[in-house]
Amino acid sequence: MHLSGHSPAARAELQQQSAEKATAGLDGERCGCGGIEKEVALEAAPDSLLRDEIDEASGIRGRFERRIREAQNAICAAVEAEDGEGRFREDAWCRPGGGGGVSRVMQNGRVWEKAGVGVSVVYGTMPPEAYRAARGAAAVKSPSGNGASAGGVPFFAAGISSVMHPHNPFAPTMHFNYRYFETEDWNGIPGQWWFGGGTDITPAYVNEADMRHFHGTYKAVCDRHDPEYYARFKAWADEYFFCKHREQRRGLGGIFFDDLNHKPRDEIMAFSSDALGAVEESYLPLVRAHKGDAYTEQNKRWQAMRRGLYVEYNLVYDRGTTFGLKTAGRIESILMSLPLHARWEYCPDVEPGSPEAELVDACAHPRTWA
């Protein structure tokens, strides 16, 4: 691992601290579950989070990490410029066995109440339960019927993930996540690689022009790579972001894909990179247009209730969050997607024909926007 500013002695010290944390008190249980070792804070973000003794910078792992680090820089700079006041705080950490992350969070900005952009690189063995959460429907069965006893599945994962919640109830929440996964040979199952990702939009009120712009941006990106991508990944987002117990999606969708390995790796990497590169263009104009909109207390109350549903979705269904909770990742980074405020009213009245009812209808019955 490249730890800028850390001598071998300092690195040994970090590893020692981590080992102590991992075996002290309640932590012990977390590390005994086949998950990931406890992280150690770093004073500054390292140049690379990869294991230098294993991973070559010119390989796919190195290229993917550089791309997400670069995107994190570009997106945070653009968001700070749009906010005009808020600044991202940065927290970097590593794990003694390799891997780590860089989380950047802006809280109580002028435009955003909370915005987080995190990258992470994880090496580990995952319990088959988490493997299923990460791979979803495509998960393989544990050949022994009880994979935990077989030591779990060795994996590598690198990804960038973000959620941004503006103050103004007419400026939408946006989420994106782009990730690259590899599993190693395990119990006779050959190693696998795949890409996953997507960007989705969660407004509290429907604005058709906004949605045409947002979806249109991703349709254009998709069309440059494969004419079938947009229809397929738009429908996948509508399916994936469905909050079953509410019988509606959390928002108005976007694109989502997972387990993508049907083309040469470089081609999917190029698509993933382009979709990640479209975040500023797809989202920031919507915030620029609405960050100064007039609003009422009722609008804010509705926004807080929609954010309650967002919390439900993330904690109950979201694959990244549930994977993170199961593998005992850095908890503040996993949960930085949660809004600053959320609200749960019992049996809220939504007046038929109101803008609030229109949003619920659009979340229950996905429309074609592009």
Next chain:
Amino acid sequence: MHLSGHSPAARAELQQQSAEKATAGLDGERCGCGGIEKEVALEAAPDSLLRDEIDEASGIRGRFERRIREAQNAICAAVEAEDGEGRFREDAWCRPGGGGGVSRVMQNGRVWEKAGVGVSVVYGTMPPEAYRAARGAAAVKSPSGNGASAGGVPFFAAGISSVMHPHNPFAPTMHFNYRYFETEDWNGIPGQWWFGGGTDITPAYVNEADMRHFHGTYKAVCDRHDPEYYARFKAWADEYFFCKHREQRRGLGGIFFDDLNHKPRDEIMAFSSDALGAVEESYLPLVRAHKGDAYTEQNKRWQAMRRGLYVEYNLVYDRGTTFGLKTAGRIESILMSLPLHARWEYCPDVEPGSPEAELVDACAHPRTWA
């Protein structure tokens, strides 16, 4: 089913409405999952939620239902008296196949921002996945290896459940749940019965006298039934209400038990009934003492953050909530436990030695209070 005020024609109409709801649009998926049929609202709470063609009022099901209905009345009356202003709204519903519920919620009272007390009676077949959630560690394995194809496990469940969130940050949140479960013979596994339940307290600040009173009340109840109960059920609550990804409990515990069937049914019923009867005595004096305490904005902010952790616990770990979400119960009743407000700050500062740090420490390292 006894539907006071509903003629056979009205009941047929309700069943028709329900069948339509269950097959319309997205609902269809919920009812095809081996879960529970969609509920139908009733104009008034029926005298009994049992199936009169199957269940005798003098049997254990009838006696347990009468006990929880009576407790709901008594607790809601006491809470309204303490609040002085807020009133519980009542919603009753039934399912065409039998069962139903009565939810009572007070929102924006003078003392409580949200307080819910619900009873429900459910007949159904549960997917083995939900059976595992309901039975926890004691779950039986599906004999065929894929229970869904065998039609799921027929069950009966009756219970009372409550969460109360006061406004004042020095007045604690309280939760209780007492339930009786039966499964029928299924795939060669004989039918089972068991009781579960508990009451636990979640303050935002530690008050030792309050905790001695609260735990002492349940210790006295337990001691009247079995000298081993309190120590066992206090430890069980400390284990059960643990929020693993936060490495702390959601609050300061109480008692919890499940799968209880080691004594004659009437003896466990008597214990469960007494514990349920102790809710007013254990909790209301704490609210009375603190409902008028002076507080700062910082106290309210901390309370909202602890309520964020409460939301995390309920959506990720709570057996009743996850069971309800999986079996598609009445969603507003399942989620009435969520607070009106919750807050998530990234990496909040908790000053060592502060009252906030003391609370975290007490949630991380359970103490003996009685």
